[in-house]
Amino acid sequence: MASEEAVGKTSESTVSKIVSLAEEAKIASEGVEAPRYAFASIFKSLVAGGVAGGVSRTAVAPLERLKILLQVQNPHSIKYNGTIQGLKYIWRTEGFRGLFKGNGTNCARIVPNSAVKFFSYEQASRGILWLYQQQPGKEDAELTPLLRLGAGACAGIIAMSATYPMDMVRGRLTVQTENSPRQYRGIFHALSTVLREEGPRALYKGWLPSVIGVIPYVGLNFSVYESLKHWLVKAKPFGIVDESETELTVTTRLACGAAAGTMGQTVAYPLDVIRRRMQMVGWKDAASVVTGDGKSKAPLEYTGMVDAFRKTVRHEGFGALYKGLVPNSVKVVPSIAIAFVTYEIVKDVLGVEMRISD
Secondary structure: OHHHHHHHHHHHHHHHHHHHHHHHHHHHHHHOOOOOOOHHHHHHHHHHHHHHHHHHHHHOHHHHHHHHHHHHOOOOOOOOOOHHHHHHHHHHHHHHHHHOOOHHHHHHHHHHHHHHHHHHHHHHHHHHHHHHHOOOOOOOOOOOHHHHHHHHHHHHHHHHHHHHHHHHHHHHHHHOOOOOOOOOOOHHHHHHHHHHHHOHHHHHOOHHHHHHHHHHHHHHHHHHHHHHHHHHHHHOHHHOOOOOOOOOOHHHHHHHHHHHHHHHHHHHHHHHHHHHHHHHOOOOOHHHHHHOOOOOOOOOOOOOHHHHHHHHHHHHOHHHHHOOHHHHHHHHHHHHHHHHHHHHHHHHHHOOOOOOOO
16 A cells, blocks of 8 residues: 555656646747747848849949049049049940949949848847847837947948958959950959969958948948938928828938938048058059059059058048049949838848838
8 A cells, every 4th residue: 555655646746747847848938939030031131132232333333433443543644533524434445334344243242242231230230239228227228320330330340351352353353444454354363363463361451441441331321321210200300201101201211321321431431542542552553554554653552551541641632532532422322322222122022021220
């Protein structure tokens, strides 16, 4: 009898433990949420970012090429004097294809860059907001312009570093002309030539000013765009948004993107000029490629970012830091606007509910 009672107690204890474990498992399973971002959602977000980058950059490719030519041209052999004259000169000397020279390489760089940038911003903004909400009294806080600036800066650094070799090669492909003595035949030929003749470090020439420049540039782009959208939806000023509406029209979003692009590129532009010039260092035919006729009076030699700034200002004046600003402004304003709106439209088409500012 004693043994039967012991067996009975053991059985009851075992059943009780099983029930208890089952209840704990049920509670745990109810508390565990499914991963917020499934693989398909991540993939769609990356695709949307890539499409946005490709569409926006191709739309302004002629202005992009002219901007780079203005940035690096030899001051002793001026061939490009402004936006209209520069575009006409390229058309006259190189034809229609000359306007889009380097765009293939540019898209090969900008598509992954844009995909990584938009996705990184989404993740960084969520991470920064989560950290901010851990502070006492900030549990219900929302993203502020400053937090968006930080998230945008993180996204810009990640995207720039991941695709920088392509940007460096794109710069060289863009500035060569039909009369240049040395011709890169394409992306991979340029990459292999730079690696063979200048070493792997050459692929990251100008990286430091690029990263420094991308912090205010991309940071301000995202911060201004998102903050403007948030303010317009919340405050509904000037009757832009109906009281019953929670979404902005495409035209209004384009305007927000234009404002963001204008502010970001104006602040960061001098660093972009220095980056381009540093990318030419070590390329033995750089001076002749820039002038287009093999003549040069100013060798392209800089020991670093500070030296490039100093020599540029000393030899060409402070205004040289803003060479190409006009075509760049004409290019950046619609480019940034198109990129933001295209990204959101493609995500809607693909069925991704999450928006940048969600």
